[in-house]
Amino acid sequence: MPTPPPTPPDDAPEDLPPLRVRTARLPADHPAASAPLTDLLPDPSGTAAWLGARVRMVGWDEALRLEVQGRHAIRSAARAWGQARRRALVEVEDAAGGPAPGPAAPIALGSFGFAEATPGMLVVPSVLVVEDDSGRSVITAASGARPEAPLEALERAAGRRAAQPVEAPRGLWTQTGRMTQTQWMESVRRLIARLRGGAASKVVMSRDMVVSAARPVDQRHLLSRLHELYPTTWAYAVDGLIGATPEMLASMSGARVSSRVLAGTAGPGEGQSLMASLKDRTEHMLAVESVARALAPIAETLEVPEHPSVLDLPNVSHLATEVTATLGTSDVLDVVAALHPTAAVCGTPTALALDLLETFESTRRGRYSGPVGWVDASGQGEFGIALRCGQVSGDGRSVRVYAGGGIMPDSVPEVELAETRAKMEPVLQALGVAQA
Ligand SMILES: C=C(O[C@@H]1C=C(C(=O)O)C=C[C@H]1O)C(=O)O
Numbered sequence: 001m002p003t004p005p006p007t008p009p010d011d012a013p014e015d016l017p018p019l020r021v022r023t024a025r026l027p028a029d030h031p032a033a034s035a036p037l038t039d040l041l042p043d044p045s046g047t048a049a050w051l052g053a054r055v056r057m058v059g060w061d062e063a064l065r066l067e068v069q070g071r072h073a074i075r076s077a078a079r080a081w082g083q084a085r086r087r088a089l090v091e092v093e094d095a096a097g098g099p100a101p102g103p104a105a106p107i108a109l110g111s112f113g114f115a116e117a118t119p120g121m122l123v124v125p126s127v128l129v130v131e132d133d134s135g136r137s138v139i140t141a142a143s144g145a146r147p148e149a150p151l152e153a154l155e156r157a158a159g160r161r162a163a164q165p166v167e168a169p170r171g172l173w174t175q176t177g178r179m180t181q182t183q184w185m186e187s188v189r190r191l192i193a194r195l196r197g198g199a200a201s202k203v204v205m206s207r208d209m210v211v212s213a214a215r216p217v218d219q220r221h222l223l224s225r226l227h228e229l230y231p232t233t234w235a236y237a238v239d240g241l242i243g244a245t246p247e248m249l250a251s252m253s254g255a256r257v258s259s260r261v262l263a264g265t266a267g268p269g270e271g272q273s274l275m276a277s278l279k280d281r282t283e284h285m286l287a288v289e290s291v292a293r294a295l296a297p298i299a300e301t302l303e304v305p306e307h308p309s310v311l312d313l314p315n316v317s318h319l320a321t322e323v324t325a326t327l328g329t330s331d332v333l334d335v336v337a338a339l340h341p342t343a344a345v346c347g348t349p350t351a352l353a354l355d356l357l358e359t360f361e362s363t364r365r366g367r368y369s370g371p372v373g374w375v376d377a378s379g380q381g382e383f384g385i386a387l388r389c390g391q392v393s394g395d396g397r398s399v400r401v402y403a404g405g406g407i408m409p410d411s412v413p414e415v416e417l418a419e420t421r422a423k424m425e426p427v428l429q430a431l432g433v434a435q436a
Contacts, residue, residue, distance in 0.1 A: 016143070017143050017144030018084075018087040018088055018089055018143075018144070019063065019064055019084055019085075019087070019088040019089070019106055019124060019141055019142075019143055020088070020089050020091075020141065020142050020143075020144070020145065020146055020147055021088055021089065021090045021091065021105045021106045021139060021140070021141045021147065022090075022091045022093060022139070022140045022141075022146075022147050022148075022149065022150055023090065023091070023092055023093065023105040023137055023138070023139045023140075023150065024092075024093040024094055024137060024138050024149075024150040024151060025094065025135060025136070025137045026129070026135065026136040026137060026138055026151075028135070030151070030154075032129070032136075032138075032154050032158075033135075033136055036224070037049075037051065037056055037057075037058045037129060037131060038051075038058060038220055038223055038224035038227065039161075039166075039224075040058055040129055040154070040157065040161075041058055041060060041157075041161070041219075041220045041223075042060055042157040042158075042160035042161045042164070043060060043160060043161075043164060043220075044164055044166075044167075044216060044217075044218040044219060044220060044396070045216070045219050045240075045392075045396055046060055046061065046062075046219070047060070047219040047220055047223055047237040047242070048060065048109045048123060048125045048128075048237060048238055049109075049223055049235065049236060049237040049238075050109060050234065050235075050236050050373060050374050050382070051223075051227045051234065051235040051236070052233075052234040052235075052382065052384075053232075054132065054251065054382060055102060055103055055130065055131065055132045055374075055382070056130070056131045056132070057103075057107065057109075057128055057129065057130045057131065057374065058128070058129050059109065059123075059125025059126075059127060059128035059129070060125055060126065060127055060157065061125060061126035061127060062123055062124070062125060062126060063124045063125065063126045063140075063141035063142050063143055063147065064084060064106075064108070064122075064123070064124040064141065064143055065121055065122070065123050065124075066080045066081065066084070066108075066121060066122045066123075067119055067120070067121050068080070068112070068119070068120050068121065068122075069113075069116075069117065069118070069119045069120065070116055070117070071116050072337075073112060073113070073116060073119075073120050074112055074120070074333060074336055074337035074340065074371070075333075075334075075337045077110065077112070077120065077121075077122050077333055078331055078333035078334055078337060080122070081108060081122055081333060081375060082331070082379070084106075084108075084124075085106060085376075085377045085378075085379075088105075088106050088377065090105055090106070090377070093149070093150060102130065102132035102134060102137075103130060103132070103374070103376035103377075103380065103381070104376045104377040104378050104380075105139045105141075105376070105377055106124050106139065106141055106376075106377055107124070107128060107130065107139065107374055107375070107376045107377070108122040108123060108124045108374065108375055109122070109123050109125070109236075109238050109373070109374050110122040110123070110238065110333075110371070110372065110373060110374065110375060110383070111236075111238035111239060111241055111367045111370065111371070111372045111386065112336075112340070112367065112370045112371050112372075113365070113366065113367050113370045114341060114345065114346075114365040114366070114367070114368065114369040114370045115365065118365070118366055118367060118370070120367065120370065121238070121239060122375070123238065123239065124141050125141070126140060126141055126142065126147065126148075126153070127139070127140050127141075127148075127150075127153045127154070127157065128140075128141070129154070137150075138150035138151065138153065138154055140153045166218055166220045166221050166224070167218050167221065168218075168221055168432060169213050169215070169217045169218065169221065169222075169431055169432065170213075170214065170215065171213060171214030171215065172211055172212065172213050172214075172431060172432070172433040173211070173212050173433075174209060174210065174211050174212075174433060174434075174435075174436040175209065175210045175211075175212060175436075176209060176210075176436065177207060177208030177209045177210055177363065177400065177401075178207070178208060178362040178363055178364065179207055179362055179363075181207075181417055181436075184205075184207045184417065184420075185413040185414065185416075185417050186413075187205070187360045187361070187362075188205055188360075188407055188411070188413040188416055188417075189413050190360060191203060191205060191356060191360040191407055192407060192409065192411055192413070194356060194360075195407065195408065195409040196409045199352065199356060200347055200348065200349060200352040200353050200356055201286055201347070201348045201349070201408075202283055202286050202343060202347045202348045202353065202406050202407065202408055203346075203347035203353045203356045203357060203360070203406075203407050204343075204344070204345050204346055204347050204353070204357075204369075204404050204405065204406050204407070205357070205360060205361050205404055205405065205407050205416070206361060206363045206365060206368070206369065206402055206403060206404030206405075206420070207361075207363055207402070207403065207404070207420055208363050208364075208368075208400050208401060208402045209400075209401050209424065209436060210398050210399070210400050210401070211390070211398065211399045211401060211427075211428070211431055211433055212397060212398045213396070213397050213398065213399075214397075215396075215397070216395060216396025216397055217392055217396050217397070217399055217431070218396075219237060219240070219242060219392055219396075221430075222237075222242050222390070222392070222399070222427070222430050222431060223235060223237045223242055225429075225430035225431075226242070226243065226244040226388075226426055226427070226430045227244065229244075229314065229426065229429060229430060230244040230246075230313065230314065230388070230426055232246070232313070233245055233246045233313070233388070234246075234248070234373075234382070234384045236372050236373070236384065236386070236389075238367075238372055239367075240391055240392040240393070240394070241366070241367050241368070241372065241386060241389055241390075241391050241392075242389060242390060242391075242392060242427075243372075243386055243387060243388045243389025243390065243426070243427065244388050244389075244426050244430075245372070245384040245385055245386060245387045245388055245389070246260075246262060246311060246313055246318065246387070246388070247260060247261070247262045247344065247384055247385040247387055248260040248382065248383075248384050248385075249336060249339055249340065249342070249371050249373075249383045249384055249385050250332055250335040250336050250339060250371075250382070250383050251332075251381075251382040251383075252330065252331075252332035252335060252379070252380050252381055252382070253380060254330060254380075255300075255326050255327050255328070255329075255330050256324065256325070256326055256327075257295070257324070257325050257326075257327055257332075257335050258322055258323065258324045258325075259291050259295070259322070259323045259324075259339065260311075260320055260321070260322050260323075261284075261287050261288050261291050261320065261321045261322075261323060261342070261344060262287070262311065262318040262319070262320050262344055263280075263283050263284045263286070263287035263288075263318070263319060263343070263344045263406055264277070264280030264281065264283050264284040264308070264318060264319035264406075265280075265316050265317070265318050265405060265419050265422075265423075266280075266316065266317050267316065267317065267422070268312065268313065268314060268315060268316060268317055269312065269317065270317055271310030271311075271312060271317040271319075272310070274310065274317060274318070274319050275308070275310065275319070279408055279410050279411070280319055281308070281319070282408065283406045283408050284308050284319040284321070286343045286348040286406075287342060287343040287344040287406075288304060288308075288321045288323065289343070289348075290342045290343035290344075290348060290350070291323050291339060291342055292304050292323060294338050294339045294342070295323065295325045295327075295335075295338070295339070297338075298327050298328060298329060298334075298335070298338060299325040299326065299327055300325075300326045300327065300328060301325060301326040302323070302324075302325045303323065303324045303325070304321070304323050305321055305322065305323075308320055308321045309321070315422050315423070315425040315426060316419070316422045316423065329379075330378070330379050330380065331375075331379035332373070332375050332379060332380060332381040332382070332383060333375055333379070333381075333383075334379075336371045336373075336383045339371075340370065340371050341369070341370075342385075343406075344385065344406070345369040345385055345387075345404070346369075347406070363402065363404075365402065366391055366400075367386055367391070368386055368387075368389055368391065368402035369385060369386060369387065369402070369404065370385070370386050371383040371384070371385065371386070372384055372385070372386040387403075387423070388403070388423060388426045388427065389401075389402060389427060390402070390427040390431075399427065399431065401424050401427045401428065402424075403419075403420040403421075403423035403424045404420060404423075405419040405420055405423070421435055
């Protein structure tokens with residue numbers, strides 16, 4: 001299906017046709033009701049997905065795309081989505097059982113750049129299958145015209161899928177990214193010297209590498225492998241950015257928001273050494289403070305646990321703190337705009353860290369370490385931080401893999417490099433390729 005041209009959000013309002021939406025609950029005896037969600041995706045590319053504990057969704061084709069960029073990108077996305085969702089015309093098919101619980105149609109998936117200059121987007125898929133603990137529903141959407149009936153759209157997708165079955169990538173090779181590992185450690189060493197001189201408290205330095213493939217990588221394979229291997233994370237796919245993040249920026253439900261802050265990393269099962277490490281506890285505290293500070297002006301209540309806990313993952317362990325708040329707003333995008341970038345992915349103080357990144361980090365982050373997630377018709381939603389991910393190129397023949405770590409005055413470059421290698425592992429493992 002053709003992709004509609006991007007809509008400039010600031011002129012999005014009245015003269016554009018409203019989004020039309022149809023939504024139907026998937027009957028329990030429908031074949032698509034029990035298949036793994038990722039098995040419903042029809043094409044090797046164009047995958048849109050969010051797979052987490054609260055809600056899971058997969059989508060394809062595009063009914064609406066709102067592109068944003070610049071200083072207030074996330075705020076303009078919030079405004080444009082506010083207009084689009086309020087004007088949307090929603091038909092609930094088979095409303096006998098009442099409106100479906102969980103997220104309300106229409107739903108957009110979103111992904112924003114780490115840097116202001118990087119374009120970000122909200123996308124409403126033409127077909128979206130949504131699952132929460134109460135069951136599955138199918139939402140179809142179109143701009144202007146009446147969308148296809150939800151169950152018919154599923155059937156058509158099954159035909160496309162049969163013609164293009166999921167394939168594991170073959171013939172992969174790895175290449176260095178913008179810096180070799182040695183160059184990166186040298187840059188970290190110079191940054192540490194600056195931090196010791198008082199230039200900032202913490203800076204999160206990232207690096208990248210490239211996995212190339214003889215034939216286009218099937219996005220469905222990458223997504224479903226990440227979800228299988230890292231089932232306690234949030235697996236996501238938006239516009240070719242595919243990953244499995246353990247870090248929640250903002251999960252909004254009613255006026256309550258929760259944010260899982262991560263900072264401080266060690267090998268799997270080594271959480272106790274993190275709890276005992278002054279360097280990691282300090283690094284973690286800076287990240288928690290940055291979230292608490294961003295939420296305070298918009299919070300009616302704010303709860304920040306005194307001590308972190310340990311999050312254990314197959315590839316690493318992290319110090320983790322769950323910050324919760326009750327807010328005056330109920331729009332997750334407003335909260336995301338207030339929070340990004342946190343010290344977990346940027347540093348402390350933010351402005352000084354950004355300046356030091358200009359000098360020492362050559363990675364073009366794109367949407368890696370930016371917010372990624374979904375927002376529904378009432379502004380509820382979840383946005384994680386796009387970590388443990390790769391950006392699939394337009395032709396599918398390469399995946400740029402990213403990872404970073406918080407650098408402190410007492411960091412050791414070799415240890416930081418090992419940490420980024422461990423953080424690249426999920427995508428490499430899902431693709432089936434060894435570390436360089
Ligand atoms: C920057 C990344 O991870 C972030 C940095 C961490 C750290 O420095 O200890 C831990 C978790 C994330 O907040 C990444 O995964 O690329």
